[in-house]
Amino acid sequence: MTKKDVKMIEENVEYQLIEALQPIRYHVLATQIYHFFNEGIYDKLLESDHSVESLAKALNLDERKLLGFLRYLANEGIVEFIDEKVRLTHKCKQINEFRGWYTLMIGGYGRTYLQIGEKLKEGSGWAERDGRQVGVGSCQMSKFDAIPLARSLMSAIPNECNYLLDVGCGEGLFLIEFCRAFPHLKAWGVEPDKGGYLAATEAVRKAGLEERIILTNTSALGLLESPFKQEPDFLIVSYVLQEVLGQEGEAGVIKFLTGILERFPDIYIIVIEIEDLIENKKIMAHNMSLAFYNPYYLLHYFTNQRLEKQEFWERLFEGCQLEVKAKDFANINVDSTDLTVGYLLHRKQK
Numbered sequence: 477m478t479k480k481d482v483k484m485i486e487e488n489v490e491y492q493l494i495e496a497l498q499p500i501r502y503h504v505l506a507t508q509i510y511h512f513f514n515e516g517i518y519d520k521l522l523e524s525d526h527s528v529e530s531l532a533k534a535l536n537l538d539e540r541k542l543l544g545f546l547r548y549l550a551n552e553g554i555v556e557f558i559d560e561k562v563r564l565t566h567k568c569k570q571i572n573e574f575r576g577w578y579t580l581m582i583g584g585y586g587r588t589y590l591q592i593g594e595k596l597k598e599g600s601g602w603a604e605r606d607g608r609q610v611g612v613g614s615c616q617m618s619k620f621d622a623i624p625l626a627r628s629l630m631s632a633i634p635n636e637c638n639y640l641l642d643v644g645c646g647e648g649l650f651l652i653e654f655c656r657a658f659p660h661l662k663a664w665g666v667e668p669d670k671g672g673y674l675a676a677t678e679a680v681r682k683a684g685l686e687e688r689i690i691l692t693n694t695s696a697l698g699l700l701e702s703p704f705k706q707e708p709d710f711l712i713v714s715y716v717l718q719e720v721l722g723q724e725g726e727a728g729v730i731k732f733l734t735g736i737l738e739r740f741p742d743i744y745i746i747v748i749e750i751e752d753l754i755e756n757k758k759i760m761a762h763n764m765s766l767a768f769y770n771p772y773y774l775l776h777y778f779t780n781q782r783l784e785k786q787e788f789w790e791r792l793f794e795g796c797q798l799e800v801k802a803k804d805f806a807n808i809n810v811d812s813t814d815l816t817v818g819y820l821l822h823r824k825q826k
């Protein structure tokens with residue numbers, strides 16, 4: 477194609493309109509992929525191909541609406557119709573590997589994004605989110621980043637770990653994964669969101685780990701005020717200090733960490749956080765930053781959560797008399813931005 481041809485195409489109104497509509501196409505597509513997973517349609521089709529009629533019957537769905545939904549997804553290459561039956565495409569199975577991102581960003585925060593206009597106004601308060609889907613989605617994602625990172629930090633703990641405390645445990649996946657990996661381990665999950673707590677209760681029951689995992693429906697600071705007999709030897713707070721920081725300020729995070737140390741002076745603490753570098757042009761030019769971190773950063777400004785930089789956390793840990801025993805980042809094969817950082821902390825020896 478000559479430069480003249482390219483210029484002619486670019487000046488064509490239809491070409492410009494199609495370009496301008498791409499964000500709408502992907503907005504709708506992301507939302508429909510989320511529904512496809514969340515309504516159990518993907519899982520049903522994974523068992524076997526179905527006619528629309530049998531799929532509608534199996535899931536108690538409106539057949540005509542389902543037909544329109546599936547035809548839409550077929551045009552986007554998510555399903556295909558073969559001999560009157562619906563089949564998952566390879567592309568769809570690949571996307572399913574990363575289902576957690578849809579649960580978090582669409583199920584958890586889809587509503588938040590739509591409220592941003594009204595919540596920009598002075599004194600308008602915080603946008604809503606779906607706490608259950610935030611906890612569930614975050615846990616689904618953590619298989620790729622936070623759980624391997626926590627495992628690697630845990631391996632730097634010199635003592636044997638016998639009792640895990642996971643504060644802000646969401647759907648409880650850390651508790652389940654760690655109990656499966658270490659058969660002697662007992663664990664305790666704390667989750668303030670009722671939906672997240674119920675999801676964790678169900679996940680622990682399904683995993684058959686009720687004997688080894690207990691769950692409490694309270695917040696980080698609420699936990700310190702409640703009487704309990706458990707003696708955890710390591711604590712995980714994964715993407716949770718950012719929540720406490722937004723809700724209770726720096727004083728609240730300090731109160732939580734120092735309260736934990738008073739109660740359990742020898743405990744090891746694993747903190748996982750995402751560093752806020754939204755203003756860093758070089759980092760934000762990375763495709764992973766544009767695909768995930770940019771929209772992720774955005775929602776934090778509207779939902780009473782506060783992401784911070786590594787220096788902030790390291791200064792705060794220092795002030796709590798916590799020593800950084802190890803520091804690591806998410807697996808580079810999953811995310812090469814180094815924006816997801818993990819710390820292993822222990823009380824400073826006097």
Ligand SMILES: C[S@@+](CC[C@H](N)C(=O)[O-])C[C@H]1O[C@@H](n2cnc3c(N)ncnc32)[C@H](O)[C@@H]1O
Nearest residue numbers: 611614615618644645646669695696714715719
């Ligand atoms: C992003 S999710 C992280 C879930 C899980 N820890 C993970 O890494 O996948 C944040 C979790 O913190 C919980 N949370 C919010 N405020 C909290 C607080 N004040 N104390 C403890 N947990 C809190 C939320 O309900 C949510 O389940």
